[in-house]
Amino acid sequence: METEKGSQSEDERDDAQIVRQMEDDMSKLNGIDRRAFLRRASTTALTLPLIGLGVVELTSCASASSGTTLSPSGGWKTTICAANEPGEPMIITGTIYAPDGRTPLEGINLFVYQTDATGVYSTKSGEDQRNTRIHGHMRSSNEGKYEFRTIKPGSYPGSRNPAHIHAYMSGPGYPEYWIDEFHFTDDPFISDEDKRKAAAKGNFSPILKLTRDSSGILRGVRDITIERCSRNCTGR
Numbered sequence: 001m002e003t004e005k006g007s008q009s010e011d012e013r014d015d016a017q018i019v020r021q022m023e024d025d026m027s028k029l030n031g032i033d034r035r036a037f038l039r040r041a042s043t044t045a046l047t048l049p050l051i052g053l054g055v056v057e058l059t060s061c062a063s064a065s066s067g068t069t070l071s072p073s074g075g076w077k078t079t080i081c082a083a084n085e086p087g088e089p090m091i092i093t094g095t096i097y098a099p100d101g102r103t104p105l106e107g108i109n110l111f112v113y114q115t116d117a118t119g120v121y122s123t124k125s126g127e128d129q130r131n132t133r134i135h136g137h138m139r140s141s142n143e144g145k146y147e148f149r150t151i152k153p154g155s156y157p158g159s160r161n162p163a164h165i166h167a168y169m170s171g172p173g174y175p176e177y178w179i180d181e182f183h184f185t186d187d188p189f190i191s192d193e194d195k196r197k198a199a200a201k202g203n204f205s206p207i208l209k210l211t212r213d214s215s216g217i218l219r220g221v222r223d224i225t226i227e228r229c230s231r232n233c234t235g236r
């Protein structure tokens with residue numbers, strides 16, 4: 001027991017040291033080496049809550065992706081973050097349906113982009129946010145399926161804006177338009193009323209209930225009925 005106690009004290013000292021280092025990093029974060037902070041965050045702050053769960057490796061996109069690099073966009077499955085992107089790995093799946101809401105539709109493009117885990121886009125002012133670091137597109141399978149692997153985005157820093165993933169649909173006969181952003185039911189900035197309304201839509205809800213699979217990866221499902229755009233059209 002004494003050994004255990006001694007070990008715990010050492011762990012606690014290590015944790016305290018890490019937290020002090022993180023606080024030091026936070027104080028320097030304004031305008032300096034943000035990437036260095038994110039690299040450290042991926043191995044310390046984001047890891048700490050997971051140590052007890054035995055899933056310490058789940059601190060970057062690597063766990064959600066099948067390889068070490070981005071999957072080529074365009075298949076029905078893709079990975080939209082690099083393997084070393086810090087954050088909680090997450091896999092979103094669903095089926096795209098024709099306007100009747102029942103017939104799975106093949107060959108429909110779904111383009112998505114999002115912030116990183118700290119709520120920040122990587123584009124510079126004036127650049128198209130669609131080209132931010134974490135983005136990609138899929139084309140639905142012959143069963144209408146799509147899947148993308150990513151990390152859970154964060155809220156914009158200092159805001160009450162819910163974490164979200166932007167999404168655009170297009171395909172033969174379907175000019176591009178944007179659809180409601182992907183949101184998450186565990187987000188503190190989404191009202192209970194909005195969650196209730198969304199829940200009534202079942203799998204078509206844009207507010208996803210995330211569950212953790214046996215590997216510890218977050219999973220969410222969203223089915224989408226495509227429209228011939230009459231609103232939210234991008235003109236592309």
Ligand SMILES: [Fe+2]
Binds near residue numbers: 164166
């Ligand atoms: Fe956004």
